[in-house]
Amino acid sequence: MNILSSVLSIIFFFIMVAVIYSQFRKTKTADSNKTVEQFDGIDEKDAPIPKVFFVAYLIAFIGAIVYVLLYPSLASWKGFIGWTENDDAYVAKSIDINNNINAIINANTDEQVFTLLQKDPLVLQSGKSLFGDNCSACHGQDAKGQYNYPSLVDKDWLYGGSPQDVYTTIHNGRKGKMPAWKGVLSGKDIDELTQYVSELNKGPFKSNALFDANCSSCHGKEAQGSHSVGAPNLTNDIWLHGSTNADIKRNIENGMYNEMPDFGQRLSRNQILSLTSYIVSLQSEPQDNIDIMQANTYIFSRNEQQLPAVLTTCVACHGADGLGTLPGAPKLAGLKQAYIYNQLHLFVSGLRKNATMQNIVADLDVKDKLLAASYFSSLDSPAISKITPEKSADGIIKDPTERLIFQGDWQRAIPACSTCHGQETQGSPSFPRLAGQSSDYLEKQLFDWRTGDRTGDQGHMMQNVVNKLTDDEIKSLSKYLSKMK
Ligand code: HEC
Ligand code: HEC
Numbered sequence: 001m002n003i004l005s006s007v008l009s010i011i012f013f014f015i016m017v018a019v020i021y022s023q024f025r026k027t028k029t030a031d032s033n034k035t036v037e038q039f040d041g042i043d044e045k046d047a048p049i050p051k052v053f054f055v056a057y058l059i060a061f062i063g064a065i066v067y068v069l070l071y072p073s074l075a076s077w078k079g080f081i082g083w084t085e086n087d088d089a090y091v092a093k094s095i096d097i098n099n100n101i102n103a104i105i106n107a108n109t110d111e112q113v114f115t116l117l118q119k120d121p122l123v124l125q126s127g128k129s130l131f132g133d134n135c136s137a138c139h140g141q142d143a144k145g146q147y148n149y150p151s152l153v154d155k156d157w158l159y160g161g162s163p164q165d166v167y168t169t170i171h172n173g174r175k176g177k178m179p180a181w182k183g184v185l186s187g188k189d190i191d192e193l194t195q196y197v198s199e200l201n202k203g204p205f206k207s208n209a210l211f212d213a214n215c216s217s218c219h220g221k222e223a224q225g226s227h228s229v230g231a232p233n234l235t236n237d238i239w240l241h242g243s244t245n246a247d248i249k250r251n252i253e254n255g256m257y258n259e260m261p262d263f264g265q266r267l268s269r270n271q272i273l274s275l276t277s278y279i280v281s282l283q284s285e286p287q288d289n290i291d292i293m294q295a296n297t298y299i300f301s302r303n304e305q306q307l308p309a310v311l312t313t314c315v316a317c318h319g320a321d322g323l324g325t326l327p328g329a330p331k332l333a334g335l336k337q338a339y340i341y342n343q344l345h346l347f348v349s350g351l352r353k354n355a356t357m358q359n360i361v362a363d364l365d366v367k368d369k370l371l372a373a374s375y376f377s378s379l380d381s382p383a384i385s386k387i388t389p390e391k392s393a394d395g396i397i398k399d400p401t402e403r404l405i406f407q408g409d410w411q412r413a414i415p416a417c418s419t420c421h422g423q424e425t426q427g428s429p430s431f432p433r434l435a436g437q438s439s440d441y442l443e444k445q446l447f448d449w450r451t452g453d454r455t456g457d458q459g460h461m462m463q464n465v466v467n468k469l470t471d472d473e474i475k476s477l478s479k480y481l482s483k484m485k
């Protein structure tokens, strides 16, 4: 097919050259003084085609030949300069940041990783173009934000401005919720609070009993805000939702819900790292933001000798790459931070029973659990290729196991696994990835739901599914999912 189209291209090329050349020859002998026809007083002369057209054609033909010789355009012939699609400027950029970032990540600590990323112009450039494509619609081309969308260049952070905070914001998304106070507080109290809040940015801090009782739990004792719930600092001149007394009153009365979408499934780790570096580079003193990171953290850096104690325990079974070393220990790479954290919590509370894991997590404090969750969620999980199951004429998937995964069984009210776990069961913000997890592990989990050793899934979503599956189905599903790559 390729050869045929190449041969035809060459034949057409010569036919075109021949046509142009013969036209040129034919009209060369034309006589511009001779009238060939007359109509309504207009003479049509027998003029030759102007030479400039011929020259233009000649240039176009030569250009086409040069192009064909240099670039791949005929069958599988690659052209003389060995150009490939990867040489395209846009593609080359993402390939290069992967090499650059992977090399940088082998630095000792996160602090060093982010300091080095700041110095890599290609990483910052790729962050900038990713920002233009994914973020500028809400945060503005210059990242200075707009009404309801925070500025990312000032020092006023809702969730913290260290590279780890910014990475977590982009990877997991954020939901800022401020409850409505209408009906909870009296109109008089709301007026008093409106007045109080609007004057917080003037003069030294003065406390207020109503604020202490109702607002300081989120906004902080001195109204400085809190990164853990994303409550803004109310003592400066920066207002996300309006600065007039009427705005402030409306916001207190009605409350607010503001959402930053999560990009963990849409962008790769390295893309999020380059975005994070770009945002940090926009700060007036980027190094300040890096310095506020906890000293000696190893969430992004990859130096196995230097892993913090808590992770050294985990990687013995789950692997430093999160792909599992011990049979029975699941792959954790790329699972969502919130999912991992929640599972650790379920082991502590006993809602999920497993002697090994319960012993290990019993000693962990919140900080350790968060560190472990962010470490494993930041690791890359293997790609999965698209699956196209064979269907019968009426559109029903033929293989019963594939049918359960991609279409479900509506007679038994079993939703497709893919509706929750994602089209290729690659996982989504709220549901873990199944593809490529070991068959023994998957099977054990499904039977654990049956026996009640695993509970705590929100709304009993999985328990409801498992209760409708037969033992044989559980086994064949586990085998099939483990082979998906
Ligand atoms: C449960 C935590 C919580 C409590 C309690 C709370 N807030 Fe908030 N508040 C927030 C969050 C989160 C936001 C930011 C919403 C967003 O993400 O945009 C906010 C935003 C605001 C804003 C808008 C700031 C701006 O920049 O536009 C005002 C004003 C405010 N709160 C006042 C109050 C007052 C007054 C009280 C007490 C009556 C109070 N809040 C209690 C969490 C809380
Ligand atoms: C659909 C609109 C939207 C898009 C697209 C979006 N964001 Fe956001 N972003 C928000 C909102 C809204 C908030 C504030 C959330 C809150 O108030 O709780 C936010 C908050 C943030 C914060 C935290 C700011 C702080 O003060 O702590 C960062 C960092 C951020 N976004 C970065 C990004 C990046 C990087 C991208 C692109 C990959 C992006 N955002 C895309 C809407 C968006």
Ligand code: HEC
Pocket: 310, 311, 313, 314, 315, 316, 317, 318, 326, 328, 329, 330, 331, 332, 340, 341, 343, 344, 353, 354, 356, 357, 360, 361, 364, 372, 373, 432, 444, 445
């Ligand atoms: C001795 C081996 C071993 C060690 C060490 C270990 N794990 Fe595990 N982990 C397991 C096994 C086995 C399971 C499967 C438990 C089950 O069947 O429910 C598991 C399950 C998990 C899960 C659930 C994953 C999922 O997909 O639901 C998480 C999260 C986890 N481990 C995190 C950790 C962390 C964090 C550490 C370090 C603090 C750690 N593990 C240390 C063996 C281990």
Ligand code: HEC
Pocket: 330, 342, 404, 405, 415, 416, 417, 418, 419, 420, 421, 430, 431, 432, 433, 434, 442, 445, 446, 455, 456, 457, 458, 461, 462, 465, 477
């Ligand atoms: C209604 C949504 C929903 C559907 C449909 C669903 N799941 Fe799940 N699944 C979940 C949730 C939620 C979890 C996480 C449970 C938790 O938080 O402990 C989960 C977890 C799992 C796990 C544990 C993964 C791990 O890493 O430990 C397995 C295995 C699983 N699902 C298999 C399946 C299979 C097979 C199907 C189809 C027959 C299916 N699920 C359909 C919601 C769903």
